[in-house]
Amino acid sequence: MNNTKAIILGCVIGGAMTALAYTFLLPSDAPSNAAGQSTEPQPLYWVAPMDPNYRRDEPGKSPMGMDLVPVYEESTGGNEGPGTISISPNVVNNLGVRTASVQRRSLHVPIRTVGYVQYNEDTLIHIHPRVEGWVDTLHVKASGEYVKKGEPLYSLYSPELVNAQEELLLAMRRGSDDLISAARSRLDALQMPNEAIQSLMSSKKVRQTITFSAPQTGFVDNLNIREGFFIKPGNTLLSIGALDEVWVDAEIFERQSAQVTVGLPVTMTLDFLPGKTWEGEVDYVYPTLEQSTRTLRVRLRFKNADYALKPNMFAQITIHSEFDSDNVLVPSEAVIRTGTQDRVVLALGDGQFKSIAVDVGRVVEDYTEITTGLIDGDQIVTSAHFLLDSESSISSDFKRMEAPGALPSSVFTEATITDVMPSHNMITVNHGAISEWDWPEMTMDFTVANHVDLTRLRQGMGAHIEISKENDGQYVVTTVHIIDDNADTQT
Known part of the structure; x- marks a missing residue:
């Protein structure tokens, strides 16, 4: 009986303790687990590592057999633009990413090549005979010999020169000045040296061989004759070139x-x-x-x-x-050449990178000129950029992100007034194309500023008007220069 009471009492106490544990312990633990689960980021979808267009709603394998990669909301990118990738600082450090600043500097492009030394052809003389004959004596024995102007080169026996000398002596015996002049002119035309002609006229003896001398100082080149050679007009006997x-x-x-x-x-x-x-x-x-x-x-x-x-x-x-000044230069190692496109990886800051297309100009030693695609001060990647480019180029549009240029707040244009509406303080004009705002030629209604006198405006009147853009985005005519045959009036 006592044992039965003890068992019953033990069961009651055990049940009470279990109830207390369930009441106080479980409620405090369950919410924490639920809260912990709610803070974990949930993947939006799973994508193939090598094909961003292959997406699935659950984990799996890509067509290449690779595990699909989860894409979370924070990794999808906001306004960074297509091709922008984000990498944590630890990964950037492990990859060894180095950056450099785009510089604008002078460009000196030395051109290195090879060449061959040649004679100055302005001073290179080729020796040709005017008559046929035989080389009796050759005073120059080999190419490369140095000769001075007036030194003998070769002696020539030519029947034609012998006959021309006899004609001069015959003319002298007859005493005819005309015949003497004609005979001497013929010897000059045959390139008989003037000293030989003077010796002939003074000694009145025909010389069987005539010695020809060097016309300038220099080195003999292309010696094509030897003693006993028969030569005729058209043969190149030798050349003399100066090496100064x-x-x-x-x-x-x-x-x-x-x-x-x-x-x-x-x-x-x-x-x-x-x-x-x-x-x-x-x-x-x-x-x-x-x-x-x-x-x-x-x-x-x-x-x-x-x-x-x-x-x-x-x-x-x-x-x-x-020197060519004002050039955009980058380290040559930063340029990625693919054969069809030249690219660099732009460092956008905060671990963001993007591949952009550039146009390459001249390459000078360690630097490359960029004609379009970069501006002074841009940060580009010079190391580990191939890894970054392989990821960014999958979805990149290869265009740099730029703020739109500031448009002018007012422009002048020529226009024709087609209607005047004083009650509405408006005019209708047909204006020409406005390139500053990329407006084509068209007809528009404009509100007119209060200081413009509408009573002076007439339909069909030509004018030079100023159109201004207000803070609220409205366009207002603020100045009107009336174009008239008799006057040019500002309203």
């Missing part, structure tokens, strides 16, 4: 042709004499491109007083183009 000044023929790419003009300074180095630099200038820019190489030939001129520069030497050339 030389030409250098160089080639530049087609895209560089606009940067090269006559007179630009040029520096040149050669491997045979390291450390020495020659200074010259652009002497001539050829008018046509080489069809096979698509390059443009440029002729350079250099002084060569010590004869160190020799024809056919290979030279490294730097053409110093003029």
Whole structure:
């Protein structure tokens, strides 16, 4: 009996304790769980990592077998624009993202190319005979010999010259001035040296061989004769070129042709004499491109007083183009070239980035000129930008976000008054196109400012009017210049 009472008492006490625990403990825990669940962000949808157009309402796999990525409300972006991506500071740091500021600075574009030293063709002389004959004596033995003006080059036996000398002696014996003048003129035309003609007239003896001398000082080139050779008009016997000044023929790419003009300074180095630099200038820019190489030939001129520069030497050339100021430049490493488009990744701040399209100009060492797409002061990504671009380019429109330009608050335009409504303080005008507001030519009703005298306005009258935009967005005619044959009056 006592055991039964003890069991019953224990059950009562246990039930009471269970009820108390349920009453006091469970209500305090359940709301907290519910509140905790309500604060967790809920995905709007799931999207394929490589295809933002593939969306599902629940987790799963993409067509490529990749897990779908949840997209939350805060990650969908607000007004950042298409292609804008947001990355946490920790991820930015782990990726090693570096940025640089777009700069506006002067641009110096040195053009580096190669060239070959050549004779100055302005001073290059080719020796040709005027008569047929045989080379009796050759005073110059090899190409490259240095000769001075007046030194003998070769002696020639020519029956034609012998006959021309006899004609002069015959004319002298006859004493005819006309015949003497004609015979001497023929010897001059055959390029017989003047000293030989004077010797003939004084000695009255025909010379079987005539010696021809160097017409200028220089180096013998292209020696094409030897003793005993038979020569005739049209043969090039040899050439003499001066090396006091030389030409250098160089080639530049087609895209560089606009940067090269006559007179630009040029520096040149050669491997045979390291450390020495020659200074010259652009002497001539050829008018046509080489069809096979698509390059443009440029002729350079250099002084060569010590004869160190020799024809056919290979030279490294730097053409110093003029400084071009006010250019937008970015580090070359920041430009992403895809073959069909050039892009940079714009750093918008607060961990936001966007790929935008740019037009690339000249490339100078470590900098690239941007003609459109960036402005001075923009922040661009120079490191890890390929990763950012691969994500942003999926949905980007590649356009930078810009505030609309401020429009003028008032403009002047020519108009014809088609109607005057004094009771409404309005006029109807047909005005021309207004480019400042992108308005076409049209007929409109305008309210007129109180200080404008409507009594002076007539239908069909031409006028020069000022249209102003009020703070409430209304357009009002504030000034009217009447165009009349007799007067130009302001109302």
